[in-house]
Amino acid sequence: xxxxxxxxxxxxxxxxxxxxxxxxxxxxxxxxxxxxxxxxxxxxxxxxxxxxxxxxxxxxxxxxxxxxxxxxxxxxxxxxxxxxxxxxxxxxxxxxxxxxxxxxxxxxxxxxxxxxxxxxxxxxxxxxxxxxxxxxxxxxxxxxxxxxxxxxxxxxxxxxxxxxxxxxxxxxxxxxxxx
Amino acid sequence: xxxxxxxxxxxxxxxxxxxxxxxxxxxxxxxxxxxxxxxxxxxxxxxxxxxxxxxxxxxxxxxxxxxxxxxxxxxxxxxxxxxxxxxxxxxxxxxxxxxxxxxxxxxxxxxxxxxxxxxxxxxxxxxxxxxxxxxxxxxxxxxxxxxxxxxxxxxxxxxxxxxxxxxxxxxxxxxxxxxxxxxxxxxxxxxxxxxxxxxxxxxxxxxxxxxxxxxxxxxxxxxxxxxxxxxxxxxxxxxxxxxxxxxxxxxxxxxxxxxxxxxxxxxxxxxxxxxxxxxxxxxxxxxxxxxxxxxxxxxxxxxxxxxxxxxxxxxxxxxxxxxxxxxxxxxxxxxxxxxxxxxxxxxxxxxxxxxxxxxxxxxxxxxxxxxxxxxxxxxxxxxxxxxxxxxxxxxxxxxxxxxxxxxxxxxxxxxxxxxxxxxxxxxxxxxxxxxxxxxxxxxxxxxxxxxxxxxxxxxxxxxxxxxxxxxxxxxxxxxxxxxxxxxxxxxxxxxxxxxxxxxxxxxxxxxxxxxxxxxxxxxxxxxxxxxxxxxxxxxxxxxxxxxxxxxxxxxxxxxxxxxxxxxxxxxxxxxxxxxxxxxxxxxxxxxxxxxxxxxxxxxxxxxxxxxxxxxxxxxxxxxxxxxxxxxxxxxxxxxxxxxxxxxxxxxxx
Numbered sequence: 112x113x114x115x116x117x118x119x120x121x122x123x124x125x126x127x128x129x130x131x132x133x134x135x136x137x138x139x140x141x142x143x144x145x146x147x148x149x150x151x152x153x154x155x156x157x158x159x160x161x162x163x164x165x166x167x168x169x170x171x172x173x174x175x176x177x178x179x180x181x182x183x184x185x186x187x188x189x190x191x192x193x194x195x196x197x198x199x200x201x202x203x204x205x206x207x208x209x210x211x212x213x214x215x216x217x218x219x220x221x222x223x224x225x226x227x228x229x230x231x232x233x234x235x236x237x238x239x240x241x242x243x244x245x246x247x248x249x250x251x252x253x254x255x256x257x258x259x260x261x262x263x264x265x266x267x268x269x270x271x272x273x274x275x276x277x278x279x280x281x282x283x284x285x286x287x288x289x290x
Numbered sequence: 291x292x293x294x295x296x297x298x299x300x301x302x303x304x305x306x307x308x309x310x311x312x313x314x315x316x317x318x319x320x321x322x323x324x325x326x327x328x329x330x331x332x333x334x335x336x337x338x339x340x341x342x343x344x345x346x347x348x349x350x351x352x353x354x355x356x357x358x359x360x361x362x363x364x365x366x367x368x369x370x371x372x373x374x375x376x377x378x379x380x381x382x383x384x385x386x387x388x389x390x391x392x393x394x395x396x397x398x399x400x401x402x403x404x405x406x407x408x409x410x411x412x413x414x415x416x417x418x419x420x421x422x423x424x425x426x427x428x429x430x431x432x433x434x435x436x437x438x439x440x441x442x443x444x445x446x447x448x449x450x451x452x453x454x455x456x457x458x459x460x461x462x463x464x465x466x467x468x469x470x471x472x473x474x475x476x477x478x479x480x481x482x483x484x485x486x487x488x489x490x491x492x493x494x495x496x497x498x499x500x501x502x503x504x505x506x507x508x509x510x511x512x513x514x515x516x517x518x519x520x521x522x523x524x525x526x527x528x529x530x531x532x533x534x535x536x537x538x539x540x541x542x543x544x545x546x547x548x549x550x551x552x553x554x555x556x557x558x559x560x561x562x563x564x565x566x567x568x569x570x571x572x573x574x575x576x577x578x579x580x581x582x583x584x585x586x587x588x589x590x591x592x593x594x595x596x597x598x599x600x601x602x603x604x605x606x607x608x609x610x611x612x613x614x615x616x617x618x619x620x621x622x623x624x625x626x627x628x629x630x631x632x633x634x635x636x637x638x639x640x641x642x643x644x645x646x647x648x649x650x651x652x653x654x655x656x657x658x659x660x661x662x663x664x665x666x667x668x669x670x671x672x673x674x675x676x677x678x679x680x681x682x683x684x685x686x687x688x689x690x691x692x693x694x695x696x697x698x699x700x701x702x703x704x705x706x707x708x709x710x711x712x713x714x715x716x717x718x719x720x721x722x723x724x725x726x727x728x729x730x731x732x733x734x735x736x737x738x739x740x741x742x743x744x745x746x747x748x749x750x751x752x753x754x755x756x757x758x759x760x761x762x763x764x765x766x767x768x769x770x771x772x773x774x775x776x777x778x779x780x781x782x783x784x785x786x787x788x789x790x791x792x793x794x795x796x797x798x799x800x801x802x803x804x805x806x807x808x809x810x811x812x813x814x815x816x817x818x819x820x821x822x823x824x825x826x827x828x829x830x831x832x833x834x835x836x837x838x839x840x841x842x843x844x845x846x847x848x849x850x851x852x853x854x855x856x857x858x859x860x861x862x863x864x865x866x867x868x869x870x871x872x873x874x875x876x877x878x879x880x881x882x883x884x885x886x887x888x889x890x891x892x893x894x895x896x897x898x899x900x901x902x903x904x905x906x907x908x909x910x911x912x913x914x915x916x917x918x919x920x921x922x923x924x925x926x927x928x929x930x931x932x933x934x935x936x937x938x939x940x941x942x943x
């Protein structure tokens with residue numbers, strides 16, 4: 112009888128593997144996504160010099176106002192940032208979203224010129240010239256966008272440019288307090 | 291019109307495959323010779339129909355018929371003819387059609403060359419082959435029709451993925467598929483044997499040529515893919531442990547194990563159920579590779595072919611073929627009685643060790659490839675498993691495999707003694723140790739492990755050739771049978787690959803420099819001067835080409851002209867590396883980003899022994915083909931077994 116079980120082993124291994132494959136396919140998993148450890152946790156420290164002269168620096172207090180905020184890391188040298196920029200403009204003007212923009216590894220003059228050309232959707236803007244804040248926030252590149260709720264907890268983390276779908280399906284419900 | 295003709299032939303082929311997959315099976319179980327013979331006719335008809343379909347699609351590509359959606363998506367009128375043709379299989383639908391074509395051709399080959407097989411076995415093999423064909427043809431027709439029309443036809447197509455517009459890659463998929471699909475024949479033989487309830491020496495002799503053929507093609511296909519990655523990705527490496535590379539390596543390892551275990555079944559009537567399992571696994575792993583590449587379950591360089599919706603179909607098909615095969619195996623294999631008894635220390639024992647190690651290697655690769663998927667699903671953690679894992683697991687398991695490889699041919703069947711065998715190998719051992727010491731002290735002392743691996747490579751070559759020489763002396767300089775000549779070539783070729791891998795992987799050096807025209811750089815004993823960077827206009831791309839004058843001690847040596855091509859239709863960049871080789875080392879240059887004001891990024895590599903990797907792989911395949919040309923294999927089993935086959939098969943039902 113034991114010998115028979117041995118002959119069933121290959122079949123059992125296959126069943127196990129196929130189960131995982133089916134799970135992966137049905138869950139709509141994106142293998143290219145590298146995920147984020149920040150989601151569900153307290154947002155990292157925010158301590159960034161201001162981008163626009165004469166404004167106060169960005170601090171943690173901005174993340175604990177009781178109202179949801181969007182934190183977006185961008186750079187003037189980054190093409191995908193250009194692609195997602197109109198979405199932020201729309202979120203700021205039409206939805207009145209509070210968006211914190213951080214120019215990552217970007218000379219303030221370049222970032223300001225870029226915002227002047229395209230329009231500035233950021234209520235608060237910081238300059239992370241040496242990329243230190245990016246390190247704190249676990250950035251893998253720009254653009255990346257974090258949704259932080261009024262208590263300072265990160266709820267979503269987007270790597271890469273936002274899409275129309277992200278805005279309608281995730282960001283708008285988030286701003287309305289659905290999650 | 292031609293596209294409809296192709297579509298129609300494909301539908302007919304499906305109908306024929308359905309007949310071929312059912313009636314001969316009924317015939318085999320009833321002993322009805324007419325139904326069994328139907329299999330041969332159907333196999334030839336099916337092959338003809340799929341050839342017509344494939345020719346129709348090729349015609350649409352060559353003539354740039356942009357009313358066919360597949361041509362629009364993957365071709366462009368400005369493309370060179372070679373890439374119009376290779377574009378046929380450079381996409382999902384077309385490559386599936388190529389699968390179906392090769393599958394049907396193998397079926398026809400069994401029908402033609404299998405005249406010596408017992409009727410019931412041949413009928414069953416052809417039927418199983420056809421059932422696999424049904425899966426692929428239905429997949430094509432219902433989810434991935436290559437003949438779909440668009441109306442109105444656009445003025446021009448989107449062009450082929452630029453990475454695929456390369457002579458190396460034009461032939462990589464067909465060779466790889468010849469290997470993958472070749473294992474479908476061994477699979478069909480295994481299932482047929484389980485249905486018959488009989489595995490014997492004759493069966494092993496019939497399976498062996500098919501396994502060998504598939505193995506040779508797979509070896510060439512993998513080598514070509516690796517060569518392509520070497521010169522087009524521009525990273526200087528030849529193997530990246532990408533999921534897709536792993537997917538092709540696993541069936542290769544299982545197929546190599548099968549080649550060896552089938553010998554034990556043939557000569558000694560032992561290891562039967564194990565050999566049948568390997569035959570099922572070799573093809574299952576080929577299908578698994580296809581699934582992993584196309585379903586989007588893992589990321590890889592082949593992501594262009596991914597579509598989760600198709601993933602479900604391929605998974606279902608994989609479950610049907612592999613699950614069906616393994617279920618039948620679990621049910622029938624315990625009845626297979628092994629005959630030959632042997633001591634652990636014997637030729638049989640050595641081949642079992644070979645099988646254990648090869649299967650461990652395959653399992654290691656499988657685990658490393660799927661681990662990120664398992665971990666992500668179970669815990670949500672993202673990891674990537676890369677070279678460090680495989681270097682720490684795969685490479686050490688190769689050591690005992692290579693050590694034993696040279697000893698095995700000296701061991702006799704049933705029982706053997708180790709000391710006489712080792713005495714024969716003392717020269718090879720001494721040479722290998724000297725080679726390792728020389729490598730560590732004189733060539734490159736950076737890595738002791740590399741020097742050790744170098745010693746192993748030399749051991750494989752000298753050990754295999756030494757065995758061959760001693761055999762020649764023993765038989766009075768009579769050339770041994772081709773099967774054993776092939777073994778010597780293939781075993782020595784492994785050594786050549788190992789030397790190439792050590793040289794390229796451990797002893798290479800690289801230099802990255804930003805250079806403007808007129809700048810000079812010294813590297814690995816060569817002086818490089820960037821003469822100029824100019825713009826070129828290709829048939830369907832624009833390129834920047836750098837001209838690097840290479841000189842040694844002031845004397846001009848060669849000119850390297852790496853290019854960076856931008857394909858205008860797809861707006862994608864592809865690096866064309868420039869390689870100067872003298873078969874002992876490669877001088878390798880790539881051109882990176884840059885502009886006149888700041889200079890261009892130039893990367894230079896010096897890769898010792900790099901060409902040996904592909905030379906060795908080609909040599910291994912040559913060894914396989916030499917073995918395949920052995921008269922004994924060509925003729926197949928003695929005629930007598932044909933008569934004996936039928937009554938016994940019926941008794942087994």
